[in-house]
Amino acid sequence: MTDLPLAGDDAPRDAVAVFERHRAELRAARRVWTVIALGAFGLCLGLSVWVSQFYPDRLAAGLPRIFEYFGTILPDLRWDLLFEGRTAEGRAVPGSLTFWYADLWTYLELIWETILMAITATLLGAGVAFVLSFPAAANLAPNGRVYWVSRRFLELCRGIPEILLALVLVFMIGIGPLAGVIAIAIHTAGALGKLFAEVNENASPRPVEGIAAVGGSWSQQMAYGVVPQVAPNFFSYALLRFEINVRASSIIGFVGAGGIGQELNRVISFYSDDRVLAVLILVVLMVTIIDLVSERIRLAYIGRETPA
């Protein structure tokens, strides 16, 4: 094998020279864009620090106050009385767990209500998201107008914060879990609808074409050609959304829309004592357990659907 000339007499026409020149140009252009992007990023970061007044000294000054607050909500437990039951008159002894968690059953009932709210809202929202994800997928939409309308509708649904929706709904239909469920369901429809539509856009067009070729209608093309392909992803995203919704429904009670948040709000505003911590511990426990269980289900399902 002979050595290839790196830059012969006809340098401009030599393949290597042309390539090197092209590469140098490309790299130079890329460098310029990298510098511009970094500059823009730095500017935005500085601006957001200034606007939000995120200064270290403020944070340092606030930090002790956080612990101060935690001091006020710590329960006054006494080791010798910790497992003391109620007295003959039915009173709990101060310093015992029974005293701290005197309202345990109320809390548990509300936690149960919170989980049910999350389940209902996820099912409702996922249902709407499922139906709209097909017209909202660029590759599947029957025409541009339907695509535009369903996209904008989903944006509207997820654009309004849940807590704001809940506030309005509490005014409309009154205090209670129904307002919370509807608020979370609307937000879920918007968020899941976008994710579902993106899954649909990645579906293979071949089965869809196959169903079109047998004379299948648009909805049949979706049901037979697309749904089997995307179902595992839909399921996984819906479970993930359920986890998010459990957290959302424990907060949404702050505006009177049901669930444990309502109680949390009450104990914070009226007592600000150890009852706040009692509720907080239960909320954290609930969210953690739901996350763990849901993740287990999701992984088991994905493992079954995609064999190695």
Added chain:
Amino acid sequence: MLRLDKLTRRFGDTTAVHAASLDIPDGQMVGIIGRSGAGKSTLLRLLNRLVDPSEGHITYGDTDVAALKGRELRAWRSDCAMIFQQFNLVGRLDVLTNVLTGRLHEMPPWRAMAQVFTPRERAFAIRALDRLGMAHTALQRAETLSGGQQQRVAIARALVQEPRILLADEPIASLDPLNARIVMDALRDINRRDGITVICNLHTLDTARQYCDRIIGMQAGRIVFDGTPDLLTTQMAREIYGAEADAAFDETATSTALAPSAARQRVPA
């Protein structure tokens, strides 16, 4: 009789099919040959309206196929079955359901959406699968089958449509020689026994010569040859294939060049 009259399809600046006029009598087995990008695939897709024509007419009997819409268009597609190079089955559905989708057009909408099939429909689908030697895979997911098996399932799906015309878009281009022969034999059997018109895009000349009553040659969107296999001279074929001629003629170079079914021992396994 399927009649194309100056059928044209443009994609932007390129004309994929240019003023194609053809008469295809019922029951013929037609092979369309030509190099890649000659417009074979577009022509076939125009016939079942997966692609809409830019100009010209398609008529079948007294049906104006190019003007069909909605339910009538779906009825035409149901009458005019199609099999694809990449099979286009629903991989995650089982084989039986894939075949049953061939009945979708005949089913009431609620049953179609709920995927409820009658025992009669199931029996019909199983018979079609059995004819292709695939009944034993009925409850497997389609994606677990080999390419040749998937193409046979796709033919079974086309059969349960009870079509009058069967379009095949490069049906053997993704298959090994043995499976290619099984598929082509099946298409010829459907043509001979059921009297269904078969219109088949083929990349290789020998397959077309061997299986088809009539060969149509396409070049750059135009029909440049139309006649029986013995009228297709080597000179003509070279013209149709251009630079790809050697690949299309050389039996050892292409996996889809088939030996006659009678001489099985010549087919490399």
